[in-house]
Amino acid sequence: MTDLLYSEIEEELRASVRALLSDRCPPESTLARCETGEPYDRGLWQTLARDLGAASLAVPEEAGGAGASVREAAVVLEELGRAAAPTPYLGSAVLATTALLALEGTDGDGGDGGEASKLLASLAAGERTAALAVPLSAMPGTGAFPLAVRADSAGTLTGTVTSVADAAAADLLIVPAEGRDGPGLYAVETTAAALAVVPRTSLDLTRPVADVTLTGTAARRLAGAEQAPAALERALLTGAGLLASEQLGIAEWCLTATVAYLKDRRQFGRQLGSFQALKHRLADLWLEVVGARAAARYAADTLATGDPDAPVAVAVAASHCGELAVRAAEECVQLHGGIGMTWEHPAHLYLKRAKADQIALGTPDRHRAALAALVDLPAPVG
């Protein structure tokens, strides 16, 4: 039976992450930071990854991790979403870590599984930060391996990957590249020569994307054609499934903030929250948040247990939670009225994160299209 609840340990983890974020990551400081050259809060990330061990949750103990699962990582993402926290958790602790985890201890595929294990342990320990070099809009289940980067016979990489999440915070890139003998996964140090990581002016101020250009850049091959596609797919599926938990956290913040505001704000001599038109909108939003919690938990649990229903669970969660987070943030802006439209109020941080998350790892629409195949509801022909 799938466990859709939060365990006591998960609730304790949530409490410590929430305490850290409310102490170190109030919206004012995130707002102030997002226009500096340092959009990521490296100090916060260090504390989260190293001291709280949040980057190691899904990594087995024998591989240098905490031996928990992606269920716990999902709880961390809920809290990071609730705080719109500027940390590279998704890129490093979810996408790159899952890809390396899929390669862990798998030598003999023309790649260096031992190297993958070493990198995995350093990510889990919070010593290093990585990004998976795919556009953040990449989605699982397409069966297509990216062709943006070519590996030549000397093992160097050439090509450009656009809109990579968390690349600007990474010291290591995990790069899918196509070589003469097929697809592979490569490790590239961001200090390498002939590598440019150029941040884009990003819609999401708290998780910026960057373009990665490799021009004959030195790389170590971690996996070859046998394992690289499956590892990449696993990373994208896990990323899309866990992103639903972040979206849940975003929506919960937006709902809570809006309810609080509508109780406080008075117009026409009464609390705004006493108007039935607004009460009903919030009741509907609450209902969708409740659904999102169940859908996100189901996705996380099926991913954690290797349940064969995981692709359906992820598509459902991505579709529902992706729409919900945007709706919650849009309602938050609208129901705050003028103040919701100001740069000063944090609502826009959540709107921008929610809208970018809607595109990240497959739009809700694309996930529903994937679902059509998974549950045998085929599109019309022609």
Added chain:
Amino acid sequence: MPPANTPVTDPDELRRRTQALLAEHDPAVTEPLDFLRARYDAGLAWVHFPHGHGGLDAPRALQAVVDAELAAAGAPDNDPGRNGIGLGMAAPTILRYGTEEQKERFLRPLWTGEEVWCQLFSEPGAGSDLAALATRAVRDGDSWVVDGQKVWTSSAHNARWAILIARTDPDVPKHRGITYFVCDMTDPGVEVRPLRQITGEAEFNEVFLTGVRVPDAHRLGGVGEGWKVAQTTLNNERVAIGGRRMPRESGMIGKAAATWRERPELRTHGLHQRLLSGWVGAEVARLTGERLRQQLTAGHPGPEGAGTKLAFARLAQELSGLEVELLGEEGLSYDDWTLRRPETVDFTGREAGYRYLRAKGNSIEGGTSEVLRNIIAERVLGLPAEPRTDKDLPWKELAR
């Protein structure tokens, strides 16, 4: 052997008792009613009820253990769909507020289905504002004399008993002057008339009460406390309507998905988008229900249940509407407008047109979606209550 009234919490003990029942009353050779009575007397009817009243004070979740054993043995069930009001609403209310004599008299034949129950709550002038009800009950010696009109009464034409709320004191504010009774539907002053719905059938009735005599011994709870007692009934109604456990693709989505799969020539891109959105919505609702049940089992009920019926109604309406549209020309026909008197209701029964029309009731019966949104906004989100200018006025002074 534990003392007679100790709660049974061990699933193996329940299995043992179920097997003992089956051994003593082989379903293959026992009259179904005799079997059901024996099951009740063995405490295996509703295991969370008390000893002596069809249960064993067991955790509610363990009912599944008993049901599985009995189903495997081919035992008859009590056809719960025929007596939904009795099982889902009257029984929990009688259990909570009834005297020992009332529990003894009513619960066993209710559970076995020998006596069907109905609910005399709503009135033409008291729908969402149920507490404004005008049916009067006037004390006369050991009895009460009831006059008034009730509506939306399902099963009234089959029912032996009704749960009834009536005004016993018009001089106090509306919530305070109501008393809760058990009404004998065979009383000569009870007249039941079919109420035909937009589906063509008459699943519900209007019930006219003229000089109906209800013994005071059939009062549930104190005089003037009927509103409080009714809350137990109504909370259970919402659970009964929206809280069933569902496998994936059960309910309306299953019907729409089946039509989609069987009829490729009907498919369009726009309907495909809506179908997939509906599939996601139905799956999210299913998971929400499952999560709610897990919370209840773990002993941590949350407020999530308040939204179950709201989500159910919206999905049922969207998906049934989608299916009629998908059917195209066939959607122009309807299976049968004949005034039928169904004993049970199946929201996913008959054909797409019926399902579409019947689903319109889902957002009205058992609390309208609008009232449910108010309840969520006020009780879950803590937003200000609707203005209630009538709540402190004596009932008889209310504008009508």
